[in-house]
Amino acid sequence: xPQEKQLAIEERFARxxxxxxxxxxLSSADFEKYINAKKRLSFQKHDTIFExxxxxxxxxxxxxxxxxxxxxxxxxxxxxxxFIKEGDIIGYRSLLCGENFQAKAEAxxxxxxxxxxxxxxxxxxxxxxxLSFVMLQKIAYELxxxxxxxxxxxxxxxxxxxxxxxxxxxxxxxxxxxGFIKIxxxxxEIANIIGTAxxxxxxxxxxxxxxxxxxxxxxxxxxxxxxxxxxxxxVVL
Numbered sequence: 001x002p003q004e005k006q007l008a009i010e011e012r013f014a015r016x017x018x019x020x021x022x023x024x025x026l027s028s029a030d031f032e033k034y035i036n037a038k039k040r041l042s043f044q045k046h047d048t049i050f051e052x053x054x055x056x057x058x059x060x061x062x063x064x065x066x067x068x069x070x071x072x073x074x075x076x077x078x079x080x081x082x083f084i085k086e087g088d089i090i091g092y093r094s095l096l097c098g099e100n101f102q103a104k105a106e107a108x109x110x111x112x113x114x115x116x117x118x119x120x121x122x123x124x125x126x127x128x129x130x131l132s133f134v135m136l137q138k139i140a141y142e143l144x145x146x147x148x149x150x151x152x153x154x155x156x157x158x159x160x161x162x163x164x165x166x167x168x169x170x171x172x173x174x175x176x177x178x179g180f181i182k183i184x185x186x187x188x189e190i191a192n193i194i195g196t197a198x199x200x201x202x203x204x205x206x207x208x209x210x211x212x213x214x215x216x217x218x219x220x221x222x223x224x225x226x227x228x229x230x231x232x233x234x235v236v237l
Contacts, residue, residue: 009141013134014087017061022128030127037120042112049105049113050091056101058117059091065111066173066183069103070192080193082145083108083183085173092135093142095121108183156234161194162204163233166214170223184219 015021023031041060043049049060049067067084081103084090094101095118116124125132156164166181173182185193191201205221208214213229215222223229 006141009134009137010087013089013138016130016134017089021130022124025128025130026124027127030123033120034116034124037117039115040112041115043107043110045107045109047107047111049107049111050101052101052104054101056091056095056118058115059089059095059121060105061089061114061116062086063112063114065107065109065113067105067107067111069105071103078104078192080189082142083169083172089138092121093139158194158196158200159204160233161196162190162201162208163213163229164235165190165193166208166221166223167226167229167233167235175222178222180215180217180220180222184221186219 019035022034026034043065050056052072062084064086066086067090069081069084069090070078071081072078084105090105091101125135169183169185170181176182187202187205188198190205191198194201205214205216209216211228213223213225213232215224229235
C-alpha cells in the first residue's frame with residue numbers, strides 16, 4: 001500500500017480512538033464505561049506484552065515505544081511477523097476471532113500503552129460506527145500486508161528482500177535525529193525477517209555498506225541511497 005494511504009488510515013484511527021473523540025460520540029454511560037475500564041500500562045525493553053497461545057483479555061494501544069510480533073517456528077526459532085509503533089493497536093485480531101493469541105508481542109523499547117479490556121472494546125465496536133469503520137480499514141490493510149509478505153518471501157532474492165525490508169522499516173518506524181532507523185535490530189532478527197541464515201544477513205549488510213547504500217553503527221542502520229535500494233528491491237513506496 002502507498003505510504004500516504006497507510007498514513008491516512010493511521011491518522012484516522014488516532015482521530016477516532018482518543019478520549020476527546022469518544023466523549024463527543026458516545027453516550028454518557030458508554031463514555032464513563034470506557035474511562036473507568038481503560039488502564040495505562042508500562043513495559044520495559046524485552047518485556048513480553050502477551051504470549052503466543054495466551055487468552056486475549058483486551059487490546060493494547062501503543063502511546064510510546066515500539067514492539068514486535070513474532071511466532072516461534074521449527075526448532076524454536078522466532079520469525080518476526082511485523083513491527084508495532086506508536087499509535088498502533090494490537091490484540092484485536094485474536095479477540096475478534098474468538099481465539100487465543102497466535103503470536104508473541106515483545107517490547108523492543110520501553111513502552112507506554114493504553115489497555116482496554118475485551119468486553120469494553122467489543123461494546124465500543126457495537127455502539128460506535130466510526131470506530132468499527134476504522135478498525136475494518138486496519139484489518140483490510142493488515143490483510144494486504146500479509147499478502148505482500150507471502151510474495152516478498154516467495155518471489156524475491158535475499159538481497160532484494162533486505163533492500164525492501166530496510167526501506168519498510170524506515171517508513172514504518174521512522175529515523176532518529178542522526179538519520180538512523182529508530183529500532184536497532186540484531187543480525188539474527190534481520191535474518192529472521194528476510195528468511196535467511198544469520199551469516200547471510202551479516203554478509204549482505206557488509207556488502208550494502210561497502211556499496212555505500214547504508215551506514216552501519218553497531219546495530220544501527222542508516223539508509224544512504226534510497227533510490228538505489230528501491231531499484232535493487234523493486235520497491236514502490
